[in-house]
Amino acid sequence: MIEIDVTLARSSGFCLEANLMAPDMGITALFGRSGCGKTTIIQLVAGSLTPDRGRIAVGDVVFWDSQQGINLPMEQRGVGYVFQDARLFPHMSVESNLRYGERRTRRARTIKFDTVVAMLGIGHLLKRQPHTLSGGEKQRVAIGRALLSQPRLLLMDEPLASLDEMRKGEILPYLELLRDELKLPILYVSHSIEEVLRLSDAVAALSDGKVLACGALADVLSRPELLPIIGRFDLGTIFDCTVTGHDEEMGLSTVSFADGDLRVPLVGRPVGAPARARIRSRDVSLSLSRPIDVSVTNRICGTISGITRAEGPFSDVEVSLAHGKLHSLVTQESVLRLGLEPGMTVWAMIKAVTVDSRPPGFSSPGAEILNPPPSHPAPGRPPAHPALRVVSAGTRPQGPG
Secondary structure, eight states, rough: OEEEEEEEOOTTOOOEEEEEEEEEEEEEEOOOOOOOOOHHHHHHHHHHSSSSEEEEEEEEEEETTTTTTTEGGGSOOOEEEESSSOHHHHHHHHHHHHHHHTTOOHHHHHHHSHHHHHHTGGGGGGGOOOSOOOOOHHHHHHHHHHHHOHHHHHHHTTTTSSSSSSHHHHHHHHHHHHHHHHHEEEEEESSOOOHHHHOSSSSEEEEEEEEEEEEEEHTTTTTGGHHHHHHHHHHHEEEEEEEEEEETTTTTEEEEEEEEEEEEESSSSTTTOOEEEEEEEGGEEEEESSSSSEEEEEEEEEEEEEEESSSSSSOOOEEHHHHSSSEEEEEEEHHHHHOOTTTTTEEEEEEOOEEEESSTTOSSSSSEEEOOOOOOOOTTSSSOOOOEEOOSSSOHHHSOO
């Protein structure tokens, strides 16, 4: 596990009091608005900042412990760091930048040069100079350099923040491949809910220097009390599904989860493949009786287990299913008009009928299906990533009903 329990008071008046445990495999996102303390945490982990007190440990290696007087030097922590900007050495070729990462490590070389080059699709760039690369190419090289330092932990500080939407769509599949193939623990700083949803396994939600919640992605991003951080129209439910069928004629796929099936626009994954389905609470409407003669295909019966007043005129209605939960964001007026209260049986109607054609992971609200890339990419080419985002039909809605 990654253990972070630190306090730090800055001269600016900002005070960080962070306490979180993260898994030692996969991506843990540090998520929150700008200025909440995300970057400060990874600077403390890297050793470029020193806490006032507390403890930082990765597995059985203690980086910092104020009680025991431990402060491991940066070069002994075995941490790879990827910044917002690539920070490549401009006078070195791509290969020389990568080799620099190799030379600066004292750890056993378990991550091989050729493996990293192939995984990141940068073999054709090795003789190039940094100024000739696109933003996405620079970031892939920067990631490769960090990996070749043989880190026990990889820190990524908003690595996509400086990229446009097209370049983000280009680099995301490589980050997924890195997560799935190398099994490294990664702390990933982001204020983008889309990046968090697509990449992370766990999330630590921060606000004003404090960790408000830390845990599995599906759990944290469904908590109504985190609406101010996540955004009232981004709260939702995430289901781990399996692709169970395709209807080529209708252009639809069926994905199944513990509580039933969902019909979604055609998913480019074979039957039996895993998929992650996200249903935003704003895309779930409620009915007191079984819906008939409605255009919404996906309808699931459940029981109201809680109603939480949200921002403005809205309320979050939690609907318990046999094995999981859904959330529906409705107006307080609708709660009163329908007489909604805990214990009532309702039908949840999930509006998910059109596919956004913009780059995967960066489009308008709705439900989405996110699939891992099926295999390693050929050198110089990004891995295929048939991710689809399913959004509500018609124009972008202004709010739930």
